[in-house]
Amino acid sequence: MLASGLVQTPLARGSGEVLEPVPIHTSDGGGIAGWFIGIAAAGRLAGFLQLAADLAFRRSSSFQRRPPSLEGCPEVADWLDRSRILDRARTRATAGESLAEPFLTYDQNPDRLVWAVGVTDPQGRESTIYVAGDFVYRA
């Protein structure tokens, strides 16, 4: 796919590494709403492909402002390392809250990709923290 030139490649034609597809879940974490396929170069997430649940092509997006420069591109781990995502979510949690495993989903629209982390406070109340790269917020 990279070699074909159909998708913008990070450094030069045919370059970059196509990462393992990650399912994008529906907001309740149950169903599959699509697929996220990262394109990496030098440890950075240069861009990604997004497919619909039926594998129809939805979009090909790039974090690169001025290809081939990777300046400003997030680290791959920012978007794909669950432990880092969990660490980020902890920065928004309050004392006593427990966090669930993160899952990739979206906030309102499938183009607004986020990792959702379920939160339970000591009284048993549940809420969600969203992590989008280095941006963390409460749902």
Next chain:
Amino acid sequence: MDYRKIAGAELNLLRFLGVLPETFEGLRVAAAGTPVYDLNGEELFRRIPLGRQRQETPAFVDIAVHPALGGPLVAVSQGIVWDEKALLEAAQLAARKRKVKPYDTMRFVAYSVPKVAVQFLANGQEVLMLELLTWIPVPPPRRERLKDEPPANFERWSFLEETPRATLRRRAKSFEERVAQWETVLSQRDIRLDVISAERFAIFVGPIEPIQFFESRELHYSKRNSDHVPCYELRGQETNVWCVGASVQMVLDFYRYEYTQVRLAQELGLGTLANPNGLPYSQDGLVVTVLENMSSQALDAAMNTSPNFNEFRTEILANRPLISFIPGHSRTVAGYTRQNIVLLGMTPFRGLLVYDPWPPNAGVITRWENFDTQTYRRTFTARVTLV
């Protein structure tokens, strides 16, 4: 359906369009191919080797037999020689090492499309299934998965049994249309398509040349493509609900009205960085007001409640960016592409170049967004009225 002929036609078209590289030039669609079955026993596709005379070539094409695959061309692969006889011999050897029970039939099975295995059967019942080339046994079916739960990495699943019925019907319709188109085109002229040749295919499509396969345009400083490079900048939204603010900022920046997002948020009633809020549905029209006010009425803005592709194209051709609202989000559009392969009546790809302010403080440039998979709710245009 003549699979070999359809395979040749599809491959020649791809080569002609430049999708297939030069290494495919002169390759021959060798034989009728190897049937590959679904787990339910129905034939799914034919795997047809590609080669040159007296020369083994590591390439093959998968041509659909079952309409549910959606189109005749399933995949073109390079890097592996498809030698059915040698593979079956290797599979038999691997099976013997695993002390396989007696069997009477061997066949290729897509145990997890597009992954293929060799299945050994005795009286129609499977006695062993080995994954192609690794020759590792494919595990037996596990218990039923939950609704929408995807198969695991090394798990068998039936493409025909597990794909939703509506999807199968839609794909079958698309397949039948494509095959009918090819049959019409190929019946009109006599051409040898078993050898891939861009030059020969160009002669085949000659009478309707020149044909423009793609029409694309991005924002420039002027309408002269040769003079300038694209000139549009991405702004990430500064809070999780300021996509409209970032979108307005991108359009105003294009016209050299440089405001901070905080200031624009104030104008749009989006709160502050510490206490932000989104634009309510009922306030969509405020975008028009802010674009005009923040340019001291130099921009004449408008809102369209029924966006269509032609509007995007017209605005970009006029060198004007648009703000595009989709459900729950706002972005800007700075280019389009349109595939004009009218030759075979194929559905053309329509794409937009989207400057998307999500994720916050970063944003992404989407090249391309499939226009036909998105829901467009509003567009906002702005044109210069004073110079």
